[in-house]
Amino acid sequence: MQPRNVSMSGVVDLAAVKAAGEAKQKAEQARADAAERGGSAAPSGLVIDVDEAGFEAEVLQRSAEVPVVIDFWAEWCEPCKQLGPVLERLAREYAGRFLLARVDVDQNQMLFQQFGVQGIPAVFAVVAGQALPLFQGAAPEAQIRETLDQLVQVSEQRFGITGLPYVPEDGAEGADGADAVRQGPPEPPEDPALTAAHDALDAGDLDAAVRAYKDVLAADPANTEARLGLGQAELLARVQGLDAQQVRKEAADRPADVDAQLRAADLDLAGGHVEDAFGRIVDTVRRTAGDDRERARLRLLDLFDVIGGDDPRVVTARSALARVLF
Template identity: 50%
Template sequence: MTEISAAALRGAVDLSSLRGRSAQPASAPATGAAAPAAGGSGGVVVDVTDATFGEIVELSRSVPVVVDLWAEWCGPCKQLSPIIEKVTREQNGRVVLAKVDVDANPQIAQAFRAQSIPMVVALIGGQPVPMFTGAVPEEQVREVFARLLEVAAQNGITGAVPVDGAQEATDAEPQEAPLPPLHAEAFEAIEAGDYARAIVAYEKALAENPRDEDAKAGLGQVRLLDRVQGLDLQQVRAAAAAAPGDIDAQFQVADLDLAGGHVDDAFGRLLDLFAATATDERTRVRERLVELFDLIGPADPRVASARTRLASLLF
């Protein structure tokens, strides 16, 4: 399964130029278009454009939004888009699906760095979270949606939109259990951009309960956020290209790639670095790889593939 990581919430994708605009309700695509199914249910499914994407970004501050990047000529889109719409409707308004024709809306495609489609990205609190690229089976889509709702809840995004004129789902559903105090402190610190304080809070939570998996995951995510804060992607890439043997420089690029959703690029860079690094320095690279594996999740096929290559390099 593709693991949605809260570490991506402050990644390198820049949506600032697309804010401050209004979204339009979903309408039927042009005849013959290989678009997702037309129409929406109480605003659950919407078509958006470069000119109307800003309201979707703002909506994601209260309801998680799934962005489906598709094109008329894309065969795999015909397979994936109906599945995504079906699973979205099953969430009873807790998720909104925003459909984007990348040919007609190049600014959105560029903002998400869409190198291939179908590409599906979530928005939580105005920040992008990678979901998956390419056609995937319905079972995996359901698993990723479940993880999306978990990450959204962890970030306080628990609203819903009305479905078929019904009251918001939040009115009918039980209140979310309050976060443990140290977790709440960590999230408050993350929201304020104080990652050092969030790290301390999670470390305290783990000291109190070493089996606290949420604290363990949160600690790994906030450490990544702390490392990429303030980094300039172009400058970092240039520095890494000029010094391919500089471990710290390669680490920075890998961190930014992972935060921006380019998981394979991050793993590939560090695996190549591991292969080219002297034996006495390999431990640092291996430990960083393992840390990034944990962020993405052991069930992700990209992690399994990277672990296999790492094992072959070790032995």
């Protein structure tokens, strides 16, 4: 089964808000079921091997309870052998805050193609049935930790998904004689201003969402979640009410019209055609000069914020932009 919205990404998916309520209900039900069983809701392991046949049950369904991090790898891939042990160790360290699913691309070509994987190792996440790319290649551990922390935070704040309780396999006991439950990284405190911004975006009040995200960034310019949210709110505000057919006709008829190209790029991105949107604006930067070129360049940077700086498509587009500028 193909995951929904796999082509539209970023730490917070544009379509993810639609699944938030359902995901939260499923997570609460899973915890209630575990409590009735009188035991832990922990999986048999925090690292699982997944194939195409088991993808829906082991990844899509479980993503309503715990963020699932997918590691696309192959036996012949040397960088995969460097990254894999790091991810497995972090899965144990985070202790149920995410589940690591390993996918052998040689044995699961359909999944490889559905996710649009360009090369391996490649790491994606699925949260509440929504797929998003995290990073590609054997990234430094510090970068991996930062990405996982963001994933855990967004899963909790946007979906109420806090992961599964995990009892260590060695049955370690605490000082009181009870089974020790490892909690993983501490839960970040809820930011009321960021919550208000998310609520406005969920309600479709885009003007209020933009103002709220800007307020958060004024106080905390490094807040990645607020920057992503602001990019999404501004994008949705720009495409609201546009006639897609007319916009695309104008862009085709007037290739030198910067405004026409930017409107078409916004529609491309909102529709999940990320590479098309980036390529259109890079071409516009190449063909223009002065204020028009600067306007196109700044819009491309805005769209990078919608997707997230670690996405490989953003990395590729940044390189293309640098080539046409310098």
